Amino acid sequence: xxxxxxxxGLGGSDGDHWQTLWERQDPxxxxxxxxxxxxxxxxxxxEALEREIARSxxxxxxxxxxLACQLIAHWAPVQKTPIxxxxxxxxPDPTGEVYLTGAGSFANPPRQRLPFPSMLVTSTxxxxxPYDYSRDSAEIWGSEFVxxxxxxxxxxxxxxxxxxxGKALFERFRAQLG
Numbered sequence: 027x028x029x030x031x032x033x034x035g036l037g038g039s040d041g042d043h044w045q046t047l048w049e050r051q052d053p054x055x056x057x058x059x060x061x062x063x064x065x066x067x068x069x070x071x072x073e074a075l076e077r078e079i080a081r082s083x084x085x086x087x088x089x090x091x092x093l094a095c096q097l098i099a100h101w102a103p104v105q106k107t108p109i110x111x112x113x114x115x116x117x118p119d120p121t122g123e124v125y126l127t128g129a130g131s132f133a134n135p136p137r138q139r140l141p142f143p144s145m146l147v148t149s150t151x152x153x154x155x156p157y158d159y160s161r162d163s164a165e166i167w168g169s170e171f172v173x174x175x176x177x178x179x180x181x182x183x184x185x186x187x188x189x190x191x192g193k194a195l196f197e198r199f200r201a202q203l204g
Contacts, residue, residue, distance in 0.1 A: 028110055028200070029082040030055040033075065035092025035118075036129055038063030042182035044189035045091055051188065055089075056081075068131040071097050072104070079107045087200060088112040092154065092179065095146075096120065099135035099167065102142070111143040111203045113196050116180040117163055118154035137166050144169040145199040147192065149177040149184075170199070 032045050032055055039045040049055045060066065060074040075097065079086060085108045090098050095117035120133035146169040148160035157173065164171035172195055178184040186192070 027054055028084055028203075029086035031075075031078050031082070031086050031088050032057045033088055033090040033094035033097065034063070035090075035094050035116075036063065036066060039091065040182050042187075043091075044180075044182075044186050044192055045089065047188035048089075048193065064128070066093065066129050066132065068097070068100055071132075072101050075101055076106055079109060085110045087203065089115070089196065091115045091181070092118055093129055093132055095163075096129075096132040096135045098140070099137075099163075100132065102140045103136050103138065105141070109142055111145075111199065112140065113199055114144055114146045114167075114169060115192065116148060116152055116155050117146065117160055119156055119159040137163075139166070139168040143199075143203060145172060145195065146170070147172045147174060147180070147195060149174055149180050151176040152179050154179055 032049055034045050049057060058074050058078040060071045087110045088098060090112060095114045098112050144167060146160060146164040148155060148157060150157050150173060161171055174191060
């Protein structure tokens, strides 16, 4: 079974966030650890991602939420270690009216195809990542695109608990990776 690395966004996914709940339920999932969840810098997050991938016995699967989707877009062209694929949830639009305060170094991610399989999951009413931005990102990144309806930013404020629908999508994506 592949290692799974959880990549929360700004603030680091609280105790009610589906990412945290999935980690508690599956011993194969571990969280990457940047220096700061609240004052993110792109170089630090890239280094933390590389460190965590290097700990894997086989190429891992990444599960990214929000700002971590931008991290993956920045990291992919310079990646030093292979991954099996990336499950991307609720990418924020760095050019949008509402962006994640304090995450300026993550703006302007490369807009190019990712060199690994990916699935991008979005909501129709995400205040940080408009539907059209997510759809366009999926097309540019070469990601399978899935809309889950009006779930806000697909975080703990969305009241999803362990988000069974998302878990089913992830399992389908993981099965496609072989």
